[in-house]
Amino acid sequence: MKAIAIVGSPRKNGNTEILAKHTLKAIEEEGVDTELIRLAGLDIKPCTACMVCEKKEWCPIKDDLFPIYTKMKKADAIIFASPVYCGSATPQIKALMDRTGFIALWNGRVFDRKVGGSLAVAGRDSQNFTLAQLDFWFHQVGCFIPGSTGLNVAFGNEKGEVEKDEFGLKVVWNFGKNVAFLVKKLKT
Numbered sequence: 172m173k174a175i176a177i178v179g180s181p182r183k184n185g186n187t188e189i190l191a192k193h194t195l196k197a198i199e200e201e202g203v204d205t206e207l208i209r210l211a212g213l214d215i216k217p218c219t220a221c222m223v224c225e226k227k228e229w230c231p232i233k234d235d236l237f238p239i240y241t242k243m244k245k246a247d248a249i250i251f252a253s254p255v256y257c258g259s260a261t262p263q264i265k266a267l268m269d270r271t272g273f274i275a276l277w278n279g280r281v282f283d284r285k286v287g288g289s290l291a292v293a294g295r296d297s298q299n300f301t302l303a304q305l306d307f308w309f310h311q312v313g314c315f316i317p318g319s320t321g322l323n324v325a326f327g328n329e330k331g332e333v334e335k336d337e338f339g340l341k342v343v344w345n346f347g348k349n350v351a352f353l354v355k356k357l358k359t
């Protein structure tokens with residue numbers, strides 16, 4: 172059993188990564204393997220609507236996407252984590268969502284009935300919109316999204332500031348526990 176978290180911030184070791192690691196720790200404690208995938212430093216280009224994926228489980232754009240798609244396909248749970256950028260998820264994670272979502276759509280809906288869910292970090296605002304934006308992908312691809320004790324959002328600007336958001340940390344921790352619970356239920 173494995174859960175992966177894909178971090179859409181271009182800033183390594185930033186608040187989003189801290190929040191995602193905290194979530195994965197809660198999952199790992201329950202005996203589910205985890206992996207954090209940072210998009211920072213990777214090349215993830217936007218979809219060009221070439222429609223090659225309609226005929227073949229493949230994307231011809233030469234960049235770092237396909238190995239991540241393969242990991243997503245193998246995982247039992249997928250978590251997206253993004254900082255809010257101008258009221259929205261980052262373009263890096265949106266590009267990944269568009270392309271992996273479309274490859275999956277035309278090739279047997281490979282994410283159907285996996286566990287999924289999202290985390291969003293804001294300096295100040297638009298965290299709920301960004302969370303919904305990320306979560307809609309899981310609805311579209313047929314994943315089960317477990318709840319928590321609140322919305323999976325947290326606040327911070329400077330690197331590490333999110334560690335002061337105790338409520339946000341607790342909510343994503345509880346979300347992680349529910350992810351692990353659901354993965355185990357679905358696998359046994």
Ligand SMILES: Cc1cc2nc3c(=O)[nH]c(=O)nc-3n(C[C@H](O)[C@H](O)[C@H](O)COP(=O)(O)O)c2cc1C
Pocket residue numbers: 180181182184185186187188254255256257258259292293294295296297326327328329330
């Ligand atoms: C280009 C850019 C746009 C941002 N836009 C917003 C915004 O609209 N609302 C907000 O609350 N914070 C905004 N922020 C702040 C980030 O969401 C915040 O600093 C977050 O902690 C960054 O996460 P990271 O440390 O994982 O990169 C923005 C930051 C950047 C660099």
